[in-house]
Amino acid sequence: MKESFDLIVIGAGPGGSTLAALMAKKGRKVLVVDKNPRAGGRMLTVRKHGFSYEMFPINGVPARNSLFEEVSRRLDLEEELQPVLPKKVGVLYYEDSAGKLNRWVMGSSPWGLMTALGVRLWKPLSLIRTFRALKEMATLPPAEIEKLYDISAMQYFKRFEPLPEGIRTYILASFGEGAFEMPSDHTSAAEMLKLFQAAQKNGGGRYYRGGIGTVFEAYTRRVEELGGKVLMNTRVDHINFRKGAACGVTTEDGQKFDAPIVVSNAGLRQTVLKLAGKKHFSEEYLSWCRNLEHNLACAGFRYFLDAPVLEYPMYIYYPEGCVAPYKEFEDMASGLIKPAHSYIYLGTTSLYPDTAPPGKQLVYACMSCIADPELDISPYLEYVEKRVRKIMPELFDHISHTETFGPGNVAGIGTDIVLPGQGGESYGLALSTGQSGPAQPGHLSPVAGLYFVGCDAGGSGLGTHQALDSAVKLAALLE
Numbered sequence: 001m002k003e004s005f006d007l008i009v010i011g012a013g014p015g016g017s018t019l020a021a022l023m024a025k026k027g028r029k030v031l032v033v034d035k036n037p038r039a040g041g042r043m044l045t046v047r048k049h050g051f052s053y054e055m056f057p058i059n060g061v062p063a064r065n066s067l068f069e070e071v072s073r074r075l076d077l078e079e080e081l082q083p084v085l086p087k088k089v090g091v092l093y094y095e096d097s098a099g100k101l102n103r104w105v106m107g108s109s110p111w112g113l114m115t116a117l118g119v120r121l122w123k124p125l126s127l128i129r130t131f132r133a134l135k136e137m138a139t140l141p142p143a144e145i146e147k148l149y150d151i152s153a154m155q156y157f158k159r160f161e162p163l164p165e166g167i168r169t170y171i172l173a174s175f176g177e178g179a180f181e182m183p184s185d186h187t188s189a190a191e192m193l194k195l196f197q198a199a200q201k202n203g204g205g206r207y208y209r210g211g212i213g214t215v216f217e218a219y220t221r222r223v224e225e226l227g228g229k230v231l232m233n234t235r236v237d238h239i240n241f242r243k244g245a246a247c248g249v250t251t252e253d254g255q256k257f258d259a260p261i262v263v264s265n266a267g268l269r270q271t272v273l274k275l276a277g278k279k280h281f282s283e284e285y286l287s288w289c290r291n292l293e294h295n296l297a298c299a300g301f302r303y304f305l306d307a308p309v310l311e312y313p314m315y316i317y318y319p320e321g322c323v324a325p326y327k328e329f330e331d332m333a334s335g336l337i338k339p340a341h342s343y344i345y346l347g348t349t350s351l352y353p354d355t356a357p358p359g360k361q362l363v364y365a366c367m368s369c370i371a372d373p374e375l376d377i378s379p380y381l382e383y384v385e386k387r388v389r390k391i392m393p394e395l396f397d398h399i400s401h402t403e404t405f406g407p408g409n410v411a412g413i414g415t416d417i418v419l420p421g422q423g424g425e426s427y428g429l430a431l432s433t434g435q436s437g438p439a440q441p442g443h444l445s446p447v448a449g450l451y452f453v454g455c456d457a458g459g460s461g462l463g464t465h466q467a468l469d470s471a472v473k474l475a476a477l478l479e
């Protein structure tokens with residue numbers, strides 16, 4: 001006898017676990033199947049050597065009034081899943097073309113930021129231009145933002161030129177490339193502006209006691225408490241079809257489950273090309289699917305320290321000219337050029353409660369790169385280490401253990417590799433021009449009964465928040 005459910009969710013990543021819990025709360029009998037030992041997908045929390053940490057660095061944006069809080073409230077988990085917010089989010093380093101390194105503690109005087117970014121406060125024209133750009137970005141109404149999905153962040157910025165180079169670098173590197181893991185000549189200006197406004201209003205740096213994965217673990221636990229079933233360490237082998245409609249799944253160990261609705265959190269392309277199978281789709285759809293653009297990956301280090309060296313959760317190093325077009329990432333990947341002026345993210349989650357043994361710290365240091373799992377990450381590691389030595393040399397006196405990560409480590413806990421050069425992407429499909437707003441891949445598939453959820457489907461925002469947005473929207477659609 002096959003077990004039957006109202007809904008099967010493949011994957012307990014941020015998108016899948018959120019959708020599953022919201023649907024269980026609505027009274028649906030839900031099955032969740034995930035290949036990993038616990039929920040959270042690319043942001044699952046690992047518990048090892050007394051640390052609780054994610055495989056990759058995380059900055060939760062927005063900090064306040066996020067969808068995480070709304071979902072936890074709907075699931076009666078708001079008491080348990082209180083976000084922890086840092087008093088000061090971090091430090092910005094800006095290195096000008098002469099090699100001078102300026103430092104600004106985030107949240108302190110905006111004049112300090114201007115000075116650190118090389119804006120000459122005594123030159124009124126440069127100040128006026130800077131304020132005009134920042135004011136437009138902070139106040140552009142939603143209807144105007146909607147017109148900018150097909151304009152890249154880099155293109156959008158041209159309207160403010162000439163601008164002090166430090167301002168252009170900071171905005172495009174943080175709210176274009178950094179936030180969306182996509183070079184700012186591909187990132188949609190509309191998405192950058194929505195995120196900029198959200199960050200202005202509600203800040204960044206949200207995290208959770210014991211790791212962000214605790215949120216997704218609590219959501220899947222809620223599925224079970226509400227009468228559903230969760231199968232971890234279980235890979236879905238394929239989706240089953242009856243009369244052209246999705247009707248259930250078969251797992252790799254041969255278990256079969258039925259449901260009139262199958263929602264995949266396993267990636268749009270991975271679901272179509274691998275789990276469902278090409279024969280269920282038209283050539284036109286398959287070709288669209290193969291040509292979708294995914295975002296970049298990260299390459300870097302996890303340093304385990306025997307002392308708490310970082311005072312704040314996040315340190316970002318921007319050398320002048322670090323805003324690179326997509327072509328530059330391709331040239332780095334092909335070995336044509338070496339990483340030489342990329343921005344570096346240095347951060348820790350060990351400052352939050354229940355994340356590290358007393359007196360110890362886990363630090364991430366990384367830069368962006370192409371998402372090809374076959375990429376040789378050694379030139380990126382060399383560059384990252386050189387820059388960390390420049391901004392925080394004392395860190396190297398306290399390393400007890402080092403691990404590296406790159407695009408080759410992502411698919412193991414996220415979605416599968418189904419296309420050449422794909423698999424290491426940090427979020428999934430990119431929120432890039434031609435692929436965001438009305439052109440963004442959504443929740444619906446061309447096949448009856450099959451839906452998508454997560455970063456590949458209809459959400460807006462940064463990483464995990466985008467995945468939750470997708471889940472909240474699909475839960476409303478399946479009402």
Ligand SMILES: Cc1cc2nc3c(=O)[nH]c(=O)nc-3n(C[C@H](O)[C@H](O)[C@H](O)COP(=O)(O)OP(=O)(O)OC[C@H]3O[C@@H](n4cnc5c(N)ncnc54)[C@H](O)[C@@H]3O)c2cc1C
Pocket residue numbers: 010011012013014015016033034035036039040041042043056057058059060061234235236237265266267275297298410413414415416425426427428453454455456462463464465467
């Ligand atoms: C280097 C890096 C840095 C990041 N930084 C940030 C950040 O600062 N802030 C932020 O918010 N986000 C960040 N993210 C992004 C965040 O991890 C993703 O946005 C989020 O995890 C995507 O959620 P999802 O639900 O779409 O998919 P995923 O997290 O990919 O989850 C997919 C799930 O599907 C499961 N699955 C796949 N195939 C199968 C199968 N056949 N059978 C069963 N289960 C299957 C997987 O095991 C996984 O649990 C970062 C990610 C990386 C890699």
